[in-house]
Amino acid sequence: MEPSQVTIIGSGLIGRSWAMVFAAGGFRVKLYDIAQEQLTTALENIRKQMQEMEKSGVLKGALSAEQQLALISVCTDLKAAVEGATFIQECTPENLELKKKIFGQLDVIVGDSVILSSSTSCLLPSKLFTGLKHVKQCIVSHPVNPPYFVPLVEIVPHPETDPSTTERTYALMKKIGQSPVKLNREIEGFVLNRLQYAVISEAWRLVGEGVISPTDLDLVMSDGLGMRYAFIGPLETMHLNAEGVSSYCERYAEGMKLVLNTFGPVPEFSGETVQKVNQALSEKIPVAPKALDARRKWRDECLTGLAKLKTQMKSD
Ligand code: NAI
Structure with a gap:
């Protein structure tokens, strides 16, 4: 059976990480951005990260790095990017007007079953989605940086979000190995x-x-x-x-x-x-890209080790 397809809007830090998480879960991923060069860099970066993780035995999922990479394609045409998607995860910069514009564009091209989800860290669903024709299909799925290593996802509905959208998003996050939590209503800062x-x-x-x-x-x-x-x-x-x-x-x-x-x-x-x-x-840690990146790399290694330990120590 053809794997389901998700679309990631924005291929920056968070978009890349989501793409990797979904590919690890066996999903086909279309990565959309306005800048082709951004997509090229994103793909190179994803390839490098996946290959390194495969080498050190910490790549997620049942597929090899090559198989996971083959699931990811890039696109600069929004309509083509969302075609066939069952779930769309928006990961553009944290700017209300920009995000509203993107959800407005999506609203006129999507059907009635796809879920429109935002990675926003602090914009409330009522600010992002009010007035959209497909508001029932809209939700916030707020990840923690870096989502590949830290599994929590806060699922925050708009007052008009259909309960089935929340349930489907929750189930999807579980399926790809993330750890979703549901907020019963929106609140500034969410919970995390x-x-x-x-x-x-x-x-x-x-x-x-x-x-x-x-x-x-x-x-x-x-x-x-x-x-x-x-x-x-x-x-x-x-x-x-x-x-x-x-x-x-x-x-x-x-x-x-x-x-x-x-x-x-x-x-x-x-x-x-x-x-x-x-x-x-x-x-x-000197405020210089090299020093900061080295420390971030070390942090991610620690988180990978911790994730392994948590799996070993798993209890309900
Ligand atoms: P980023 O700046 O690294 O990436 C943003 C991407 O969006 C860039 O690739 C840019 O080219 C693209 N973009 C800009 N305008 C666009 C448009 N009109 N259509 C499509 N793509 C467009 O940002 P980052 O850090 O990945 O953040 C993305 C979202 O995730 C934000 O809402 C942020 O609040 C949220 N988030 C960020 C976390 C973090 O620690 N960085 C943690 C959790 C959520």
Whole structure:
């Protein structure tokens, strides 16, 4: 049987990663971009990454790198790109007007069954999709960078999204080995970034107030909280750190509230603290493409190792 086809709109960092994830899942992938040279670079980059991963035994899926590459084709004609697609994942720059324009274009050329999905990190579905003829088929599938190594996908419906669109998107993400979560309604920052910003803002206040150095602050996460958070979330942590959640609340609610009441206002993320954090981080990782890329490569290797470990340690 012919594998189903998905279309990726935009072949940058996230579009490439989605293309690889879908190809690993055995899907035919059409990668669309406005710039042919961008597509050429994307294909070269995908080939290189897949070959390297195959060599080191971490390529996803049952197919070889060559077989996966053969599933990916590129296109600069939108109509041709979406023809035959059952799922379209938009990955263009984070700009509301641009994305609205693209979904407007898609709205007039697609049929009634394809899913129109956006990778947006923070634009609300009601901003992106309101007024579209095919709004019932529209949804946000927000990945985490790099999606190839970090499987979470936040699925966020528009108020008018058909429940079957949510279910189909959820099932598709599962099928390609991602880890989808469903939001019941849209909210600024979705869930991942709300949690992330809560952590960043307290980190910023602690460093800004001189309680701890930037380097030590990062260690609190990478050698402390992060160790468990790769396996269990904050709520399960509560459950396990006492005799269940109720017992945790009985024991620790007052203490938590005491601490939480000392949290400061939303930081400005400007001025002296920026310099302080930037200086500490730049000493460790100079702000130069080579150094940043080397560190990103190391991070991805760590994430690959962690993904392997998580598979070994799998439990429900
Ligand atoms: P990027 O800048 O690397 O890639 C954007 C691509 O879109 C480029 O290839 C560009 O040529 C293409 N493009 C521009 N206008 C277009 C048009 N009219 N039609 C088709 N293609 C067009 O951006 P990146 O980082 O891949 O982000 C894409 C989306 O993914 C954004 O919405 C972003 O918020 C979201 N996202 C990004 C994450 C990240 O860490 N980079 C994480 C999760 C989501």
